[in-house]
Structures are given as C-alpha cells and as structure tokens.
Amino acid sequence: xxxxxxxxxxxxxxxxxxxxxxxxxxxxxxxxxxxxxxxxxxxxxxxxxxxxxxxxxxxxxxxxxxxxxxxxxxxxxxxxxxxxxxxxxxxxxxxxxxxxxxxxxxxxxxxxxxxxxxxxxxxxxxxxxxxxxxxxxxxxxxxxxxxxxxxxxxxxxxxxxxxxxxxxxxxxxxxxxxxxxxxxxxxxxxxxxxxxxxxxxxxxxxxxxxxxxxxxxxxxxxxxxxxxxxxxxxxxxxxxxxxxxxxxxxxxxxxxxxxxxxxxxxxxxxxxxxxxxxxxxxxxxxxxxxxxxxxxxxxxxxxxxxxxxxxxxxxxxxxxxxxxxxxxxxxxxxxxxxxxxxxxxxxxxxxxxx
Numbered sequence: 001x002x003x004x005x006x007x008x009x010x011x012x013x014x015x016x017x018x019x020x021x022x023x024x025x026x027x028x029x030x031x032x033x034x035x036x037x038x039x040x041x042x043x044x045x046x047x048x049x050x051x052x053x054x055x056x057x058x059x060x061x062x063x064x065x066x067x068x069x070x071x072x073x074x075x076x077x078x079x080x081x082x083x084x085x086x087x088x089x090x091x092x093x094x095x096x097x098x099x100x101x102x103x104x105x106x107x108x109x110x111x112x113x114x115x116x117x118x119x120x121x122x123x124x125x126x127x128x129x130x131x132x133x134x135x136x137x138x139x140x141x142x143x144x145x146x147x148x149x150x151x152x153x154x155x156x157x158x159x160x161x162x163x164x165x166x167x168x169x170x171x172x173x174x175x176x177x178x179x180x181x182x183x184x185x186x187x188x189x190x191x192x193x194x195x196x197x198x199x200x201x202x203x204x205x206x207x208x209x210x211x212x213x214x215x216x217x218x219x220x221x222x223x224x225x226x227x228x229x230x231x232x233x234x235x236x237x238x239x240x241x242x243x244x245x246x247x248x249x250x251x252x253x254x255x256x257x258x259x260x261x262x263x264x265x266x267x268x269x270x271x272x273x274x275x276x277x278x279x280x281x282x283x284x285x286x287x288x289x290x291x292x293x294x295x296x297x298x299x300x301x302x303x304x305x306x307x308x309x310x311x312x313x314x315x316x317x318x319x320x321x322x323x324x325x326x327x328x329x330x331x332x333x334x335x336x337x338x339x340x341x342x343x344x345x346x347x348x349x350x351x352x353x354x
Contacts, residue, residue, distance in 0.1 A: 009109040016113040019121030019313070024089055027129035033081035036288075037072070037132030041080060044069040052207025060217055061134070063208035064166040064201040081132060088129070088136050092119045092291050095139035099298040102147060111301050117313035119291040123322055124312040124329075127231075127287030135288035138164060139295045142171055146271045146299055149177050154186035162194035166201075170292060173274040180265070222284055230323045233285040238327045253281035259338065267337050272296035276334040280327075287326060297333050304339045308332030 027034075033041070039058035043066045046053045053059060053066040072080055096115035100108040119125065119139065128136060141164045148157030158178055164171050178187040202208040224232035229240040235256075239249035260277035267273050275296050279285040290312060297305055311329035316322050 009113075012113040013109050013116070016117040016121055016313075020089075020116050020119075020125070023120055023122075023125040023129055024085065026126075027085055028082055033077045033084075034130055034132030036128075036134070037081050037084055038077075040069050040084075040132075040134060041072045041077070044071075044073045046207070047205065048073060050206055052210070053205060054207040054210050054214070060214050060222060061168055062166055062198060062201065062214075063205040063211055064198055065134075065168065066205060067201070068167055084132050085129065088132070089120065091137045092116075092139050095119070095143050095291065095295040098140055098143040098147065099295055102299055103301050107301055111298055114301075114305075114309050114313075115294060115298050118294045118309045119312075122313040123316050123325060124287055124290045126315075127322070127326070128290075131288075133286070133288035134168060135170060135286070136291040138168065138170055139291040142174075142271075142275070142292050143295050143299065145171065145174055146269075146296060149174075149181075149271065150299070154178055154181075154183035155189070158183070158186040158190035162190040166194055166198060170289065171275070173278045174271050176264075176274060177271055218284060220283065224284060224286070230321065231286060233279065233287065233289070233323065233326050233330060234282055235280055235327070236283060237285070238323060241321075241323055256334070257281045260334075263338065268340070269297065269300035269337065272299065273334065273337045276330055276337075280330055280334065285330075290326070290329075293330065293333065297336070302336055302340050304336035305333060308336065 036058075039056040039060075042056040043053040043059040043061070046055055047066045047070065053063060059066075072084060074080060075083070093116065096112045096119070099115055100112035103111040119136070120129075141160055145157045145160045145164070148154070148160065161171055161174055175187070175191075178184070198211075202211050224237055225240065229237050232238070232241070235249040235253050236246060238244075239246055257277055260273050264270050264273070272293070276293055279289055279293060294309070294312065297308075308329045308331075311317075311325055311332065314325075317325060320328070
C-alpha cells in the first residue's frame with residue numbers, strides 16, 4: 001500500500017506534463033503569431049523606429065513595457081512567436097517549481113502537478129497559450145512577491161511588485177499587504193522610483209503621453225463587451241454575456257468584495273484572495289490572468305482548492321460555456337479561502353509583519 005501511495009505522485013506529475021505538452025504543441029503555429037503577441041511586437045518595433053508605441057490599438061500596456069518587449073522583434077514573426085510561447089511556458093513551469101518548494105516535502109510533487117495541469121493542461125491553457133498574451137509571464141513574479149512578503153522580506157517583495165507594475169499593473173491589489181502590515185518604508189522606496197521611471201517613460205518613449213487614455217480603457221473593461229463579453233471572466237462580463245442584469249452582477253461583486261476585505265486579516269493567503277476577488281469583482285479579467293491566480297492560491301495548498309483547479313485543468317466540459325466554467329473555477333478557488341481560514345493568532349506564524 002505504501003508503494004502505491006508513493007507511486008501516484010510521479011504518475012500525477014507525468015500526466016500533468018503530458019497534458020501540458022499537448023497544449024503547447026497545439027499552440028505553436030507554423031504560419032503566424034497569436035493575436036495578443038502581435039501588438040507586443042508592433043510596440044517594440046515602433047519604439048525602435050522612433051514612432052508611437054500605441055499605433056496598434058491593441059497594445060494596452062504601460063509605455064515602459066515596450067522596452068522590456070524589445071527582444072520580440074528578433075527573427076521572423078512565426079519564429080518570434082514560437083520563442084515567446086517557450087518563454088511563457090518556462091515562466092509558468094518556474095512558477096510551479098516555486099510554489100512546490102514552499103509546500104511540505106511530501107506535498108511538493110502533487111503541488112507541482114496541480115500547478116502544471118491547471119496552468120498548462122486544460123481549458124484555461126487553450127484560451128491563452130495560442131494567442132500569446134503577456135500576463136502568464138507574471139506567474140513567477142506573483143510567487144516571488146508573496147513568498148517574500150510571507151517571509152517578512154518586504155523590501156524584496158515591494159521591489160518585485162513595483163517592477164511588475166511597470167510592465168502590467170495586474171498585481172496592484174497586493175499593495176494592500178505592505179500597507180496593512182505597516183511596511184511603509186519598503187513600499188515607498190520601491191514605488192516612488194517606479195513612479196519616476198513610469199513618468200520618464202511617458203515623456204521619453206514615443207506616444208507615452210497617451211498612457212492615461214490606456215488607464216481609462218482598462219477601467220471601462222477594454223473591448224470585452226458586446227459579443228466579446230464571453231472573454232471577460234468577471235461577474236459583470238459573465239452577466240453581460242448571458243443577458244443578465246448588471247445590477248445582479250454589481251450586487252454579487254459588492255458582497256464578495258466586502259467578504260474578502262472583512263476576512264482579509266485572518267486568511268492564510270490574503271494575497272491570493274485579494275487577486276481572485278479583484279478578478280471576479282472588477283471590470284476586466286481574462287483567461288490569461290488564471291496562471292497568476294493558480295500560482296497565488298497554491299502557495300497555501302489545500303484540498304478545498306481541488307474543485308477549482310480541476311475545472312481549470314479539465315477540457316471544456318460542454319454542459320456549460322467555457323466562460324461559465326472558468327468563472328466557476330475562480331469562484332471555487334476564492335470560496336476555498338473562506339472555508340479554510342486560519343485563526344487570528346495563527347496569522348502571526350505566516351510572518352506577515354514589517
């Protein structure tokens with residue numbers, strides 16, 4: 001019996017890797033590039049040519065992101081896209097390694113398998129690998145930020161967080177962690193230089209002055225409305241796609257946001273709850289956000305996470321729409337944090353202190 005218990009762990013990891021390999025193979029296109037990768041390459045090319053980085057209306061990142069994306073102009077479009085997918089996959093695999101290392105020794109292989117299957121093996125992966133969105137590359141960054149905060153390494157965590165905001169402000173909700181833990185000095189010494197760099201980018205990078213327009217575009221949910229609402233994984237997007245009243249989505253969003261904030265200090269993994277709550281209750285969330293969510297939640301492994309992770313790792317189940325399946329997965333992952341919470345005293349064992 002002991003041998004069986006031991007053998008299932010490498011088997012689970014092998015299955016997860018096989019599923020991931022299948023999705024990666026299907027994502028690689030010999031004839032072109034994904035629709036979300038093309039604007040990244042256009043922005044980098046425009047920067048080299050001294051033209052506005054926002055010529056492509058689908059490039060909706062801070063101007064400083066164009067500098068980081070300069071390597072995407074190398075080679076032909078198909079070759080560059082293949083390299084981009086390889087980079088994305090490497091980022092997600094590294095995130096899986098990071099979360100597995102934080103688990104108990106006996107749980108490390110199952111946690112790695114769960115992370116790989118959820119990020120690369122199922123429905124979620126089919127929605128973002130083939131289009132080449134930037135967001136999955138932030139998976140190891142969120143791991144680094146939350147691990148540093150957990151260990152009380154506030155300067156390291158805040159520096160990583162500030163750097164990520166210059167590429168994409170997806171992790172902005174995590175600013176609340178150093179704030180409530182009174183780690184003000186590390187936060188200021190990280191965010192002030194980042195703000196200076198952003199302002200300098202807005203001035204020096206061609207087209208950078210248009211960044212405030214991009215921010216307004218984010219706040220209004222970008223182009224994920226109308227027929228495209230099916231790609232918005234927020235409660236508002238789900239309601240719009242299914243012809244339901246927005247007042248219902250707003251009510252649910254307010255209740256969920258209030259619950260997250262009310263229980264924030266007694267959750268084992270408040271950073272993951274903040275991100276999931278923002279993704280569900282905000283105006284914009286895409287399938288490409290899910291690797292970040294998976295990485296964050298698995299820093300506190302729990303059996304209650306299994307249903308949500310399973311929905312991400314599964315193919316389209318057909319009974320419901322892919323959007324409903326992914327929104328349900330987000331909801332189940334967030335629910336796990338309400339089911340299994342720490343006591344007020346045990347929060348101190350997580351070292352969430354400045």
